[in-house]
Amino acid sequence: MRSSNIEVPVKLVYLLGLGAFALGLDAYVTAGLLPVIADDFDASVSATGQMVTTFTLAYAIASPIFATLLSASRVRTGLLASLAVFAVANAGSALAGSLGLLLIARAFAGVGAGLYLALAASAAASLVDEKRRGRALAMIMGGMSSGTVIGVPLGVFIAQHTSWRATLWLVAALGLIAFTGLALRLPQLPAGSSVTLRQRAQVVTDPRVASIVGVSFLAAIGSLGLYTYIAPVMKAHAMGGVDNITPYLWAWGIGGVLGSLLIGPLVDRVRRPQTLVVGILALLTLALAVMRPAAGVSPLLALLPLALWGAVGWALQVPQQNDLLLARGDRGGSVAVALNESALYLGSAVGSGLGGIAFSTGIGGATLPLCAAGAAFLALVLQLTGVRAASKRRPLPATEHTAAVPAQSCN
Missing domain, CATH: 1.20.1250.20 (MFS general substrate transporter like domains)
Incomplete structure (x- = not known):
């Protein structure tokens, strides 16, 4: 029973970390994709670069607003909803047929990413006892940093050998995997x-x-x-x-x-x-x-x-x-x-x-x-x-x- 009590929360924190990995990849890989995206849409790099600005501003502004509005009793719902928005928005980014649609999709991805990371940290802390909270939070930040260090070179490599859309499909797939695992295994978090x-x-x-x-x-x-x-x-x-x-x-x-x-x-x-x-x-x-x-x-x-x-x-x-x-x-x-x-x-x-x-x-x-x-x-x-x-x-x-x-x- 003791090992079971340890194993279940740890696996859930890993799933939360996988979502953070997808966020870290998504937040930084787009900067490396700007030239090929600009060529695809026949736009300037500066105009295409607004996809980074849009994501960042949506992340920074919307995250605390939605976290404030979300009821304390609905953390699980908010966590899954934000991850779903993030995954769908990245799929929409991969399917975007114009720069305008891509910018809109990036804004939604930023909203989902910002709210998810805040709720993931809170959820990770609530899944473990106080003595293990630091390690649970470190798993979330480790996912973010790994997404940047490992995921970004991988994403750029995929884009160079296939297309930039394939990289965003990878981000969407990682988000979907984390969403599915959390939807099936994450309990109702304490209000x-x-x-x-x-x-x-x-x-x-x-x-x-x-x-x-x-x-x-x-x-x-x-x-x-x-x-x-x-x-x-x-x-x-x-x-x-x-x-x-x-x-x-x-x-x-x-x-x-x-x-x-x-x-x-x-x-x-x-x-x-x-x-x-x-x-x-x-x-x-x-x-x-x-x-x-x-x-x-x-x-x-x-x-x-x-x-x-x-x-x-x-x-x-x-x-x-x-x-x-x-x-x-x-x-x-x-x-x-x-x-x-x-x-x-x-x-x-x-x-x-x-x-x-x-x-x-x-x-x-x-x-x-x-x-x-x-x-x-x-x-x-x-x-x-x-x-x-x-x-x-x-x-x-x-x-x-x-x-x-x-x-x-x-x-």
């Missing part, structure tokens, strides 16, 4: 305490949530924003003039997968998760700051800070999600996680925009890692001041520290 829509909306004004989300936003400006320009950055003369960027992408990506998976047990063992976040942000700042000096010695030496950057950049979101679920529990935990995911995408967009401005004004690519380190340092300062101050100002009763009463136990 949280009865709260009004107004109370769930008040998550936005919670000082602790706002400060945690602010940390994620600043970290994303530095980490994800810089990743957008990793190729021109490494090509800069001061960075070694690297032409083949592939090893550096793999170093960042493999570090990300390992970081997002290995951070789970640490979250479960560390009694003060905020201290863990401080350490992660300090390492992120250090990794970004030493990229240029390391590359100045040898471009290959830059692989080490790149791997560390990927590891801590992806690892950060596991304790962040855990802290948000501890802060809000069943009083809007999924809304808080959705806000955090929105902050990541908005931070990435802001970081990319600032990077573009830097290049247009003549600031060299070798300077961007230092700018990114500055953003990560600001996140560290906010963590040391705002998050800790908000936590001390509004302590929560012990009964509210759990995200939900576990539906099944892993112990």
Whole structure:
């Protein structure tokens, strides 16, 4: 009986992670498909690039809105519905006969992806006991990072040897597999305490949530924003003039997968998760700051800070999600996680925009890692001041520290 109690929730978390893998693949692979999609529709790359913008904006804006409107007693329904929308929207993207229809389909895919990831984190936390919550959340983030590192090269390879539509069919198929498995095996998740829509909306004004989300936003400006320009950055003369960027992408990506998976047990063992976040942000700042000096010695030496950057950049979101679920529990935990995911995408967009401005004004690519380190340092300062101050100002009763009463136990 004991092994059965452990096995069932773990398999369900794997299915949730498979859905996250499809999301990670879908969110990043389209950037690599832009040229072939532009040729197919006889459109400019800049116009076709709006499919990335549409997905991102829909993800960032719609996710917290729908998470707020969704009743706490209907998490399972919302989880399956969001995954179904995501899969159908990707099928619609593969079938789109015009750029306009493709943009509409990408918007729906973004809505489904954003809501699913927020609900998947909440569901994963409720399926296991509190001692295993970090590992469950790490499985979700591990799925996202693996979808980026493993799925994106695979998706581009498929597109090169068949068509870009085949890649989107793959995303739709992965979403359908995860949907089918969850529909058949996922139990009705425990409903949280009865709260009004107004109370769930008040998550936005919670000082602790706002400060945690602010940390994620600043970290994303530095980490994800810089990743957008990793190729021109490494090509800069001061960075070694690297032409083949592939090893550096793999170093960042493999570090990300390992970081997002290995951070789970640490979250479960560390009694003060905020201290863990401080350490992660300090390492992120250090990794970004030493990229240029390391590359100045040898471009290959830059692989080490790149791997560390990927590891801590992806690892950060596991304790962040855990802290948000501890802060809000069943009083809007999924809304808080959705806000955090929105902050990541908005931070990435802001970081990319600032990077573009830097290049247009003549600031060299070798300077961007230092700018990114500055953003990560600001996140560290906010963590040391705002998050800790908000936590001390509004302590929560012990009964509210759990995200939900576990539906099944892993112990």
